[in-house]
Amino acid sequence: MSPGPSPAVLHERVLTWWDEHARPLPWREPGCSAWGVFVSEVMSQQTPIARVLPAWQAWTERWPTPADLAADSPGEAVRMWQRLGYPRRARRLWEAAAQMVERHDGQVPRTHEELLALPGVGAYTAAAVASFAFGDPQVVIDTNVRRVLVRAREGRAQAAPSLTTAESALAADSMPREVDDANTWNAAVMELGALVCTARSPGCDRCPLLDVCAWQRAGCPPYEGPVRRAQAWHGTDRQARGALLAVLRESAGPVAGSALEDAWSDAAQRGRALRGLVEDGLVEPVDGGYALPA
DNA sequence: CACGCGTGGTT
DNA sequence: TAACCAAGCGT
Numbered sequence: 001m002s003p004g005p006s007p008a009v010l011h012e013r014v015l016t017w018w019d020e021h022a023r024p025l026p027w028r029e030p031g032c033s034a035w036g037v038f039v040s041e042v043m044s045q046q047t048p049i050a051r052v053l054p055a056w057q058a059w060t061e062r063w064p065t066p067a068d069l070a071a072d073s074p075g076e077a078v079r080m081w082q083r084l085g086y087p088r089r090a091r092r093l094w095e096a097a098a099q100m101v102e103r104h105d106g107q108v109p110r111t112h113e114e115l116l117a118l119p120g121v122g123a124y125t126a127a128a129v130a131s132f133a134f135g136d137p138q139v140v141i142d143t144n145v146r147r148v149l150v151r152a153r154e155g156r157a158q159a160a161p162s163l164t165t166a167e168s169a170l171a172a173d174s175m176p177r178e179v180d181d182a183n184t185w186n187a188a189v190m191e192l193g194a195l196v197c198t199a200r201s202p203g204c205d206r207c208p209l210l211d212v213c214a215w216q217r218a219g220c221p222p223y224e225g226p227v228r229r230a231q232a233w234h235g236t237d238r239q240a241r242g243a244l245l246a247v248l249r250e251s252a253g254p255v256a257g258s259a260l261e262d263a264w265s266d267a268a269q270r271g272r273a274l275r276g277l278v279e280d281g282l283v284e285p286v287d288g289g290y291a292l293p294a
Numbered sequence: 295c296a297c298g299c300g301t302g303g304t305t
Numbered sequence: 306t307a308a309c310c311a312a313g314c315g316t
Contacts, residue, residue, distance in 0.1 A: 044312040051302075052312090085300030089314085122314050142312050162295075190312060199310065200305070230308065231298085242300050280299090 004153035004214035011176050011185060017208040018188035021195065025049070027056065027132075028187070034108040034133035036060050041125045041132075042093050047084050049194075055084055066100040066108065069093070075292030078282055079249050087245060091281045091293075092120030110134045128186070137182035141171045144193025145186075149174055151197060155214035157223040158199065240264045240273035245282060254291040 026032060027040035039059055043052045059080060063069035069077065074094040081090035096118040100106060108129065109115055115126035127138035146159040149170050159167060174189075176182045196203045204210055204220075215221070233239055243263045248255055264270045274290065277283040284293045 041312070046299090046311060046313055047301080048303075048311050083301060085302085085311095086313085088299070092314085120314065124313060128312070140312090143310095144312065194312075228296095233300090236298090238299055245300090276299095 003155050003217070005209070005212035007174050007176070009212055010152065010174065010209065011181065013208040013212070014188045014192055015176075015181065015184055018184060018191060022188070022191055023049075023195075026053075033064075034110075034129070035064070035066055037133035038096075038108050038129050039093065041128050042089055042096075042120055043084060045089060045125070046086060051084060055080070055082055063097075065106065066097040067106045069097040070101045073292075073294050074281060075284075075294060078245075078292050082249070083246075087282055088280050089120055095119045096121065108133065110136070112136070112138050131183050131186045135179065135183055137175065137179050137186070139168070139172045139175060140186040140190070141168060142190060142193075144190045144197075145171060147199060148189050148193045148197045151202075151215040152209050152213045155218040155221070157215060157221060158225075161226055161228045237269060237273050237276065240266075240269050241277055244270065244273055245277060248283060248290060248292050254286045254289045256289040260290065 022028070025040075027037050036056075040052065040056055043056055043059075059069075062080065063072065072094075074091055077090045077094040078087055081087050084090075099118055100108060104114070109118070110130070112126045112130045115121050115129050116123065121129075124140065124142050127140045128142075130136040130138045131140055141163065143159075146163065146167055150156050150159045150167070153170060153174070174185075176185050192207075192209075196207050197209075204213075204216060207213065210216060244260055247259060247263045251259075260270060260274070261267075264273065274283065278285060281293055283290050
């Protein structure tokens, strides 16, 4: 079937590499709460760890439990999100905290199914929290895992644009059977993809799988497959939303409509972006202007 | 299922 | 410098 090494070989190599090279991130400390892990996973969705670290510190100090966050306003969550990007994640994290208070006795739920039901939590985040916070070895599949497995086991440069059932099966087949190893494996494969088996310029010379990697053995053939169109940015509604929300985040109180005109001059696009932000619960119209939601 | 959704560092 | 890339989610 696959030209790559057996799972047993992968486990030995990757788990040994993890012991020596895992970064000491605060949410990996034994004493970190499930809430701390949960916040770290949501913040890390599409955002580099270097930018997550200070925001995670600030959030968990200010809101040490789900109840602490739920007792504050969603607008404060949006403000504290700072410039992590995709601010809808902040609003959804606040809503998730509120649901934990209402339905889960103020705790992060422990099962994959309950986690998946929370706003802002998809298959990846539910599996990651179950595994990393609660030791339940769900199959964790993110972009790093997909890239490492596709290269090492199938000999291709990169995974398809979206997750396939074949990749899910490959990831499940790659899991160690023993529980502790499986949970460590989840973190270790991601870490290998983040630090060594990277998308742009992989550090194959320091990879623990160098001599068994199917992609390496095939001569590192380039990717052949459908290409995802690059995201537009300049002049998009998304850029407008970002500019408008930045003004509100940096203001202590409500902002007059005229101040938002300075942030984005095109009136039609400004109006469209503002309506979208209001729909998403990131902005509230108030008397004579706009504010973060109370 | 393809697309919209932020931001900033790297190449 | 424009394009690419980063622990995805919701519709």
